[in-house]
Amino acid sequence: MGILDGKGAVVTGGARGIGRGHCLHLADNGASVVVNDIDGDEAQKVVDEISEKGGKAVVNTDDISSRSGAQGLVGQCVDAFGGIHIVVNNAGNVRDRSFLKMSDEEFDSVVAVHMRGTFLCAQEGALRMKEQNSGGSIVNTVSAAHFGNFGQTNYAGSKGAIASMTYTWALELARYGIRVNAISPSGSTRMSATYKGPDGKEVELPFIDPTRNGAFVAFLCSDEANWISGQIFGSGGDRVTMLEQPRYGTSMYKEGGWGVDDLLESFEKFLKDHLEPVGLMKRPYPFYDGIKPKGA
Numbered sequence: 001m002g003i004l005d006g007k008g009a010v011v012t013g014g015a016r017g018i019g020r021g022h023c024l025h026l027a028d029n030g031a032s033v034v035v036n037d038i039d040g041d042e043a044q045k046v047v048d049e050i051s052e053k054g055g056k057a058v059v060n061t062d063d064i065s066s067r068s069g070a071q072g073l074v075g076q077c078v079d080a081f082g083g084i085h086i087v088v089n090n091a092g093n094v095r096d097r098s099f100l101k102m103s104d105e106e107f108d109s110v111v112a113v114h115m116r117g118t119f120l121c122a123q124e125g126a127l128r129m130k131e132q133n134s135g136g137s138i139v140n141t142v143s144a145a146h147f148g149n150f151g152q153t154n155y156a157g158s159k160g161a162i163a164s165m166t167y168t169w170a171l172e173l174a175r176y177g178i179r180v181n182a183i184s185p186s187g188s189t190r191m192s193a194t195y196k197g198p199d200g201k202e203v204e205l206p207f208i209d210p211t212r213n214g215a216f217v218a219f220l221c222s223d224e225a226n227w228i229s230g231q232i233f234g235s236g237g238d239r240v241t242m243l244e245q246p247r248y249g250t251s252m253y254k255e256g257g258w259g260v261d262d263l264l265e266s267f268e269k270f271l272k273d274h275l276e277p278v279g280l281m282k283r284p285y286p287f288y289d290g291i292k293p294k295g296a
Contacts, residue, residue, distance in 0.1 A: 002030025003222040008081035010034040010073055012064050012121060013091030015042035018141075018187045018236075021211030022088050025218040027055035032081040036060040036073050036091070056081065064091055065112040070120035074128055085136045086221045087125035089118040089162075092141065096151045107154045114158035122169065126178055135177025137221040140166050142182045142232055142243075148279040163232055167245065170230030179229040181220050184243060185213040186236035208237050216240055250274040 009026050013019040015037035023033050027050040035050075037043040040061045050057040058080050062069035077084040093113050095106035122138050129136035145152050146159035162182065169180040187210025213236040219225055220233075234241035252270045254262060275285045 002028070003224055004086070004218060005030035007031045007085040007221070008034075008077045008083050009086035009088065009221070010036060010060070010077050010084065010121070010125065011088040011090055012036045012073070012117065014088075015039050015046055017210040018185050018213050019088075019090040020046050021187075021209075021214035022090060022217050023057065023214075024049065024211060025214030026086065026088075026221065027057060028053070029218045029222070031086060031218075031221070032056035034058055034060050034073060034077045034080065036062065036064060038063070064117040064121050067120055070117070070124045073121060074124040078128060083132050083134060084125055084128050085134055087121055087136070087138045088217060088221075089121055089138070089140045091117055094152070094155055096155070098151050099153045102153055110154035111158050114155065115161045118162050119165065122165075122180070126169075126173055126176070129178050130176045133177075135226075136179070137225075138169065138173075138178065138180045139217055139220055140180070140182040142166075142184045144184055144234075144280055147282070150279070166232060167230050174229060179220075179226065181228060181230070182232045183213060183217065183220075183235045184232060185210070186234070186239075187211070187213060210236070212236050249276075 004026060007030070009031040011019055011022045011026065011033060014023045014033075014035040016039075019037070023035050023046050027033050033050065033056070035043045035046045035057055037059075038061060040059055043059045043061065047057040047059050058076065060073050060076050062072040062076075064070055064073060074084055074087075091113055093110055095102075095110050097103070097106050118140055122140070125136070125138060140162050142163045143155070143159045145156040146163055147156075149156050166180055166182040173180060187208050216233065216235045220228065232243040232245070234243060250271060252266060254266075272288075277283055277285050
């Protein structure tokens with residue numbers, strides 16, 4: 001007996017890396033899995049792995065950035081396994097380019113897969129879960145890049161949007177017994193191999209087994225975790241970390257509101273030392289000497 005027995009699951013981008021780990025762990029714990037990926041041959045390898053261990057899985061190659069693709073993916077799960085109870089939004093791509101050089105195509109292609117694909121698959125899955133009156137679990141994928149990362153306007157922006165959607169959907173879908181959480185996974189993948197440092201040069205990162213995120217996803221999708229929703233966790237490697245949600249911090253107040261002269265007098269005195277560090281690496285606030293164009 002597994003903690004996911006009788007549950008139908010879809011995993012987008014499930015053929016390799018982190019997604020493959022999700023599929024294997026879900027199946028090991030009793031779920032029947034639709035392995036979605038644009039690379040059907042690689043997806044079939046994951047299905048074969050699951051089948052060889054006695055699990056149930058099928059391949060899906062629908063484009064999850066389209067409404068018809070999301071409908072096809074969810075519909076296949078219902079047709080093959082009698083219902084859908086789990087949606088894991090994992091599919092992703094990168095088109096890194098600094099902001100002033102990024103093209104429309106580079107921006108749109110990443111937003112389409114990450115943000116739009118997550119929205120479409122979650123919505124189609126949730127509509128079926130509501131119709132089934134079965135409840136369910138949606139697990140989205142964010143990234144520490146949404147703290148800000150050089151050259152990743154499209155990717156970081158999409159991941160920040162997914163974080164905000166996760167909080168919103170958790171509030172809206174609780175009435176239907178549907179939980180919504182997200183993970184910020186770690187693992188060595190084809191996407192992580194493209195990482196560059198702040199100087200734009202390639203960085204050699206230590207190997208982290210990408211499949212080690214899957215056990216936590218299986219836990220989040222189980223009824224044992226039916227009290228967890230609206231949360232984002234760092235997963236993979238040796239960790240399970242709670243990400244703090246955005247919140248208002250240090251404040252200053254003035255009866256009647258703030259005028260420009262008031263701000264000139266008070267802002268530096270009260271808030272200068274509280275300016276937030278910027279970006280993924282969270283170095284100390286770097287701009288106290290001012291930001292000026294070259295040669296100024």
